[in-house]
């Protein structure tokens with residue numbers, strides 16, 4: 001289901017801001033929309049399991065943070081929330097991927113464009129159960145890029161994912177399924193579409209989000225799970241040598257939930273089946289952030 005948001009941000013005048021259904025198979029976007037012509041916009045992808053939105057509030061908060069980083073007006077959160085929930089309701093308890101997109105709008109119009117598109121969730125069972133082969137790729141930026149060069153928008157979830165998709169193609173050329181970006185000064189960052197979590201003894205560790213990476217909504221829930229199991233958690237800079245020594249690794253994101261890494265740069269990694277299955281069950285149940 002496609003829902004177009006009538007007044008997606010506080011900058012658009014709106015008597016009664018809402019949304020309306022449109023045909024996802026018909027043209028809806030102007031060719032001069034800056035989201036299309038320049039990739040100038042922000043988005044979120046919300047995972048839905050059996051009709052329940054996972055971490056909806058965290059996604060809405062991150063949409064606003066991304067908009068701020070791009071100097072876009074603040075999204076009308078209540079309208080976006082209502083649209084996302086309406087799209088989920090219409091699908092009647094299905095597993096979904098719900099994408100919410102806010103662009104800078106048609107060139108010169110000074111009005112943002114916004115839509116919510118719910119589609120059937122892709123089948124992630126293979127990655128979740130059998131794991132993924134991962135290669136490390138140089139991201140080309142130092143880990144402090146968000147502080148030194150905020151105009152590079154690292155840490156915002158913006159619609160230009162061409163680089164992320166190119167990294168996935170490069171991973172496939174190298175015989176892997178996915179990638180983990182490394183900073184030019186040798187710190188672990190994130191995957192092209194996922195956060196990275198590693199286990200070392202009784203600790204789960206993730207790269208700190210002040211390094212120009214996304215604050216993952218799924219990763220936050222992984223840490224809530226860890227705490228409930230008495231595992232320690234750490235969000236801090238992770239040198240690449242530590243990644244190479246990790247006993248276990250996962251890629252985590254909203255629709256995939258968690259996928260264990262079974263090889264890293266050709267090195268086989270163990271998969272703790274019990275922990276991995278319990279984590280997946282926790283994430284699919286929505287943990288602390290399930291809506292309805």
Ligand code: PLP
Nearest residue numbers: 193194195214216217218253254
């Ligand atoms: N990092 C990047 C670059 C992503 O694209 C994503 C998800 O799409 C994530 C991390 C994980 O974020 P979340 O768990 O909120 O989906």
